[in-house]
Amino acid sequence: MARKSSLLKQTLVFSACTILIIYAFFNTFLSSSTAAATAGISAKTSSLFAEQISRENLEEFPVKVTGNDKKVRVFMYDLPKKFTTGIIESHALARGSSDLSKYPGSDPVYSDEKMQDELVEWLEEQEYWRRNNGRDHVVFAGDPNALYRVLDRVKNAVLLLSDFGRVRNDQGSLIKDVIVPYSHRINVYNGDIGVEERKTLLFFMGNRYRKDGGKIRDLLFQMLEKEEDVVIRHGTQSRENRRTATRGMHTSKFCLNPAGDTPSACRLFDSIVSLCVPLIVSDSIELPFEDVIDYRKIAIFVDTESSLQPGYLVRMLRAVSTEKILEYQKEMRAVKRYFVYGDSNGTVNEIWREVAQKLPLIQLMINRDKRLVKKDSTEPDCSCLCTNQSAPITSL
Numbered sequence: 001m002a003r004k005s006s007l008l009k010q011t012l013v014f015s016a017c018t019i020l021i022i023y024a025f026f027n028t029f030l031s032s033s034t035a036a037a038t039a040g041i042s043a044k045t046s047s048l049f050a051e052q053i054s055r056e057n058l059e060e061f062p063v064k065v066t067g068n069d070k071k072v073r074v075f076m077y078d079l080p081k082k083f084t085t086g087i088i089e090s091h092a093l094a095r096g097s098s099d100l101s102k103y104p105g106s107d108p109v110y111s112d113e114k115m116q117d118e119l120v121e122w123l124e125e126q127e128y129w130r131r132n133n134g135r136d137h138v139v140f141a142g143d144p145n146a147l148y149r150v151l152d153r154v155k156n157a158v159l160l161l162s163d164f165g166r167v168r169n170d171q172g173s174l175i176k177d178v179i180v181p182y183s184h185r186i187n188v189y190n191g192d193i194g195v196e197e198r199k200t201l202l203f204f205m206g207n208r209y210r211k212d213g214g215k216i217r218d219l220l221f222q223m224l225e226k227e228e229d230v231v232i233r234h235g236t237q238s239r240e241n242r243r244t245a246t247r248g249m250h251t252s253k254f255c256l257n258p259a260g261d262t263p264s265a266c267r268l269f270d271s272i273v274s275l276c277v278p279l280i281v282s283d284s285i286e287l288p289f290e291d292v293i294d295y296r297k298i299a300i301f302v303d304t305e306s307s308l309q310p311g312y313l314v315r316m317l318r319a320v321s322t323e324k325i326l327e328y329q330k331e332m333r334a335v336k337r338y339f340v341y342g343d344s345n346g347t348v349n350e351i352w353r354e355v356a357q358k359l360p361l362i363q364l365m366i367n368r369d370k371r372l373v374k375k376d377s378t379e380p381d382c383s384c385l386c387t388n389q390s391a392p393i394t395s396l
Contacts, residue, residue, distance in 0.1 A: 072356050077126070083119055113149050120150040132366045138355055142180055144262040156365075158358055160351060163286050165262025175361065178354045179288045181339050181347060182266035185237075186246040188273045188340065193329040195253055195322055201229035202317060203252035203276065205245045206267055207260075208234040216281060216304055217258050224256075227314050232256070249274035253325055254300070254317050258282060269339045272298065277328040279317070281307045289338050289350050291357075297331040 090110040123129050129137060137157040141147050144166050147154060151171055159177040161167060191197075208221050224232045231248055235241040249255055255271035259282035271278040278299040287295055295301075300316075307313055340346040 072352060075128070077123075080122065083115070083122075116147055116149045120147075120153050124153070133369060135362055135365050135369070140180075142182070158355055158362070160355075163262050163264040163284075165264070165284070174286070176358065178351060178358075179286045179290075180351055181269045181288045182264070183341050183347075184269040184273045184339060185266055186242055186249060186270045186274065188336070189250050189275050191250075191275075193275060193326055193333060195325055198251055198253045198276075199229075200231050200248065200252035201314070202227075202231070202254045202256055202279065203248045204232045204256035204258075204267075205235045205241065205248055206265070207236060216307070217260075219308055220256065220258055220281070223308065223310065224313070230314065245270065246274075249276045252276050253320075254279050256281070257299075259285070268299075272332050272339055273336055275329045275332050275336075277325060277332075279313070289354065291354070292350075293335050293338065298328055298335065 093110070123134075134154060134156040137154075138160065139147070139154050139157045140160045141151070142160060142162050144162065148166065151167065155171040159167075159172050160180045161172060161177055162180060162182060164172055202224070204220075204224075206217070208217055221232055221234075224230050231252070233244075235244070249270060253276070255267070255274065255276040255278055257265065257268045257271060257278045257280045259265070263282045263285040264287075268278055268280065280299050280301050281304060283304050287293070300320075302313065302316075337343045337346045338350055341348060
């Protein structure tokens with residue numbers, strides 16, 4: 001069972017980061033030769049990327065740009081089977097399934113590291129990658145361990161990341177990359193705003209023991225587990241635990257969101273779609289879509305040192321008025337769509353909106369790379385000069 005669990009974890013990590021590997025070049029800079037190699041995307045009111053035009057017919061259906069309304073043409077690589085449905089085969093094998101009729105030809109031996117190497121080797125052979133050294137590509141690497149072995153080889157691309165916890169400063173930054181939310185794992189709360197049915201002051205359910213910055217979880221457990229009106233439980237991923245977490249978040253005023261192995265965790269987005277005010281204790285967290293979302297209106301931020309003062313968190317939360325909680329809930333309800341991948345005007349649309357904003361930098365770096373006659377490998381890339389460290393301040 002240990003081997004199966006390990007294989008399952010590797011498979012899920014790999015599938016999360018490699019199913020979506022996209023070549024994206026922006027309409028503003030398309031030449032006729034570039035246009036022939038991309039798939040067109042036209043706009044509708046509800047989505048920037050609603051209608052796909054075939055690669056062969058692209059030049060007959062050019063995407064027009066008017067004013068500041070930039071549209072993105074996207075070509076998604078037709079990846080070899082072992083990088084797509086082959087991942088699902090390995091997943092099924094890891095779970096002990098013997099029915100692989102939908103995915104024949106499965107190899108029971110799976111190596112995540114080998115698959116990463118083979119994926120990037122395949123990518124580096126593509127003419128579109130070689131043309132601009134990957135700068136006009138988008139690579140989804142949302143899991144903290146995604147592409148860890150080969151990240152240096154794809155770092156020129158726009159990376160879609162959950163945070164920078166395991167990404168070096170020369171690999172990723174807010175300038176070049178896009179922070180994306182985890183997919184929420186519990187049911188969306190569809191009730192009205194209010195506190196009458198939310199009897200619990202503070203709720204947390206998750207893994208108590210984490211590495212790195214997540215070590216604070218155990219300390220918070222020790223401080224909070226005996227507090228009145230506080231529910232804090234150790235729990236790993238399972239169907240029953242998700243049901244318990246759903247009930248807990250839907251009936252609590254505040255939800256604790258400490259750092260995990262990296263600064264971010266899916267629990268934050270579970271909290272938002274539950275209208276349970278997030279209490280964020282993670283000093284280096286980065287958040288998605290901050291150009292349009294003011295997180296101070298939907299969450300409370302507390303620095304790690306303050307959070308560990310005896311009684312500090314509980315006293316602070318009990319002092320928050322009902323009116324203030326209702327304000328938080330109203331704001332969360334207004335931005336909830338940003339964290340729902342299944343919403344046609346939700347997460348996916350917002351990710352592409354932010355990718356489109358990288359357009360000037362992408363063209364700058366492409367032109368710069370082509371004119372440089374000598375590169376100093378000791379100097380940081382100008383696309384990665386933005387620090388990924390933040391200093392959250394307590395905000396009520």
